[in-house]
Amino acid sequence: MAGIIDIVYAEYNYWIYVTLMMIGFYAMIAKKNLIKKVIGANIFQTAIFLFYISLSDIKGGTEPILLHGETSTHAADIIYTNPVPHVLILTAIVVSVSTTALALALIIRIYEEYGSIEEDVILAARRKLNPEFSEYARQSEVDSQ
Amino acid sequence: MSDIQQSIIIRTIVRIMIPFILLFSLYVIMHGASGPGGGFQGGVIFGAGIILYAMIYGIEEAKKKISDKANRILASGGLVLYAGTGLLAILFGGMFLEYGVIPLMPTTAYTAKILIDVVEIGIGMTVLAVMISLFFDISPPETEEDMHIHEEVE
Amino acid sequence: MTFDIITNNLPALTVIIPLIAGFLTPIIGWINRKLCWYHVMLTMFIVFLITASNLLTVINTGTIHYQFGGWAPPFGIEYVIDLLNGFVCIIIAFIGLMVSIYSKESIKKELPGKTIPYYSIYLLLVTGLMGMTITGDIFNFYVFLEISSLTAYALIAIGDRKDGIVASFNYLIMGTVAASFILLGIGYLYAVTGTLNMADMQNILPTIYDNKVVLAALAFFMAGFSIKVGLFPLHTWLPDAYTHAPSTSSALIAGLMTKVGAYAMIRFMFGVFTPAFVIDMTRMTEILTWAAALAIIVGSVLAIAQSDMKRMLAYSSVSQIGYILLGVGLANVIGMQGGLLHILNHAVMKSALFLVAGAIFYRTGIRNIHQFKGLGKRMPVTTTVFLIAGLSMIGVPGTVGFTSKWYLVLGSMEAGMWIFVLIILASSLLNLAYFWRVFDNIWFGHPHEVEKIKRDEAPLSMLIPMVILAGLCIFFGIFAYYPLHYILEPLSNMLLGIGVLP
């Protein structure tokens, strides 16, 4: 048993990220509320960001910035953390923000049109409005059961 | 208006804070070439300043300061500035974004620093404009009429 | 001298021109709204010329490498154009050009007042797709993937239809899951290789193939891309999104998004991982073929059940994606050629079909197949285009559908998978079933009322792209030799690691 605990403890960052990711994934799939879906997506993405960030960390490392007075030869002695994942994640965060913003904008429009952000209500409204749709909706309900 | 929006303390503090926030954002943008910072961060800080203003003084007020059209032009202009700098490098015979080839300053590094600053400004413009317009777009409508429509839907 | 400057930088310009143009659109629209269309068309035309020139360069002199900012890989971002993405790029640019010509009238009617944002997003979508295709950097790929996805969500939701917004939201959720999986896969690969450059990665990976992280990365990539291309069990976002988007958006997204997704899948399988890994070690290609075969059948069967034209076409896309991936998954030169050829063929056919659906909707407001009676008389050119594209989908010889089917069947025989032969042939009968229903409704059934119907054809700017695409359906059906011989054959050899890189 101790072995397992050691493994969990030694790489706790990965466990955290996996747990967060699954929470987010669950919310995206299972929650009927559209806002909660978006929150789920955010948790999911944030989990991945954490994974990237923890990836780049080195014990005892310092931020990779050349400070004044340090020459390049001097710099070789210092352990730097890897800056690349940070840069990548910066971009990914921007992407995530854009996605969230777009999702929220869509939710506002959905709310304006259907008066609800609950998936069930929207589905029912669509079925009522659009007879063509009913077949499809029934089918997808069967799928989900 | 909510209580918070009416609170004189908050209104005054926000009024005092905002110039500093914006100034700091400009510092962060311009510092991008030589240290931590850059267009993204600075733009977001700038946007946050405006959003703070909008939260306290109302969106209509904020829109008077920075209109939708201005937002659009800032967003487009910023990217054009960024890509234009890259294209400038092409015109001087280099690769895209290869700043060193532009004979602007005596040393290559110096030229690159100046041009990276230009690029950062462009990015900053876009980011701040997008942040602000996102806030404007997503925030609930404030006028009486709009509210009315919403109640109907519910 | 000036000419050199441009020719040296063509790879970068492929992406940058639509990007800048996209952001110039609001400014141009601010000056005069009508200029937007000319601006977009001109941009797409220039992009098309650039991609054509890129492809010719690749065919003549080999792969192009372009280093951003002069930073050499693996540190800098590198754009690499080889036969595969040169081929896909020109398809993107061409379909983009055609749809942009078409959109003039369609936008005026379907999206009044949204012209400027539409065109702006349009060009950004093209940027995203181009970037995804052309980049040689795995993270840069992710960024462009997200650009294209976000713009696609926006293009679907931009219309007035209520359902479009919900469809777009569902697509967004699915797309986010897909993109996150891909991001995770990228993270895993970066963790084990320490590089983001595709070529570099391909050199490093073979030494660590027994590492479970690599395997997990492959699984994440395949899951992510399967959602993006709408492979059968993961296709649920696709029919709604295609159906409820505005006509031009459907044509563009149906014609291109899934193709680029398929491209990405191919690129990752054969350009990041090695053929040996995906074919022999993990048998990923074999799994892919079965999934694709399932998609072919289920997509066609579901298409038969639809009465909404665009929905029918959407389900047919699900099945056609199966063709592409089946060919790729067969992992022999012939099947691969069939799959790759189908990228071109399906882009041409499906765009034409969606444009026709849009033109019919534009003139009559009808989407339901059962109401199509008498259309043959009313819109003869449009319906003829539909006939040609529909016959191509069925796979009648002399049209593009036949050539890819020929290769796919031959490839399946080569692989010894006779069941796939059966599936491909059966699916062409299923295609016949759902397309003929539409043909019947268009031309037959009301002999006496038809005489009274007046000719009421779509405007010229909508007809021209449709007719060109229909012409291409036949052109590439008869002259399939050229793409096959000059591009696809060396390309398939290259992907499968047979022969030397050009």
Add this chain to the structure above:
Amino acid sequence: MVTDNIQSITPVLAVLVSAIASVLILAFGRYPNIREGWTFVAAFIKFGLVLSMLPLILAGKTITYTLVEILPNIPITFKVDAFGELFAITASFLWILTTAYSIGYMRSLKEHAQTRYYFCFAIALSSAIGIAYSANLVTLFLFYEMLTISTYPLVAHIETKEAIDAGRKYLVYLMGSGVALLFSTILVYYYTGTTDFAFSGIAGLALIPKATLAFLFVMFMIGCAKAGFMPLHSWLPAAMIAPTPVSALLHAVAVVTAGVFTAVRIILYIFGVELMKSSGLWLYMAYFVSITIILASIYALSQNNLKKRLAYSTVSQLSYIVLGALLITPHGITGGMLHMPYHAFMKITLFMCAGALIVTAKKENISEMNGIARQMPITMIAFTIGALGMIGMPPAGGYVTKWYLLLGAAELDQMILVGVLLISAVLNAAYFFPVVYIAFFKEPDHELKYNEAPMFMLVPIVITAIISISFGVWPDAPGFFYDIVSIAVANVTGGI
């Protein structure tokens, strides 16, 4: 026998003529006279072009032309040999007559959508000539599918629900079988790397396993559903809903003839005489088509609708042609090949007579035709000539081919097949003579006045009837079908 090969674009032109005409027909859709004028012009030019190649063919040469290579190693090539020329002459000559007949028929009945009708007809003819001149299976498949698609609007022409259903059935059977043909084409290409027709068959096929070969043969024969083999025949009677000139087209000019043509092409030019013989496939298939011959005749007996009776008769007669090709002796093949144009001419006579009855006397069912010969003597005489040919009695040509077929069967010691041929002759008589009897000798229900069909319809009937007689009276006229067939037979049997 060495054949010289000539490069010439003539076959391509012959195919294209009616395709070009179809565009003109569409363009002049509003002016019926000009529209039909184009059809006539195209028909004559086409026949002229086809005929212009005849001297070369009779001199034992072949003409090829490669149009374009659609896929690497898979060109669209045209090749005119004796067998193809046989079909091309039949189809292009009958097109002239059918056109004249169509004009009479369609105008008399004031049919709708005539432009579409002539348009599709022209395309169908292009496809038929394309099939005749194909040099490989891919080219053949291209035109085969084109023929199916272009004849669909003709079958569903009247656009009632029944017609559309018949059209669907037609399409499902023929496109479905097209898939089988495609499959076997690809299979041949996969195993041998070529799909070209060769006089002695594709050599590489002899190397593949016997079970696969049998499977391939079965797939090919399913692919030839246009030839109306028995389990896959039911589209043909259903398609009788179409206007009569279309039935004539289906039964005589293009579709089913194209089907048997393809079947014979595959049997003799893909598998080849030697392979058919060594693998024993010929015998199984011969028994199989014998069943069709007998069963279809029995079905025909029970039909009251004249056109349907003729349709089943076609199903039965087509199998003669295939049977001839399967009787891999020179005599048998001669009989089969010769039966193709003979049957076309005789059957078109019969159909045109049936159409004339519909237009003039408004009668479709045999039971209503009491004494009809008093009203339309010329038509019914022509009908009788056609019927005699079908049964295999002089003076029409049927007896010649039947004689060769019997000879072939006897040479091979297949007494069962001889018996089948004789029984079928009896059955043919059983279902044709009542029609003749009713028309000529039964008392009419009411007074009938002399009233023939319009000239446009009558003249073609007379011409085909006369040609049908000429087959019987002077079968080996120089430069006529017999000469062409003998060259074709020499080609496939290696000049034995």
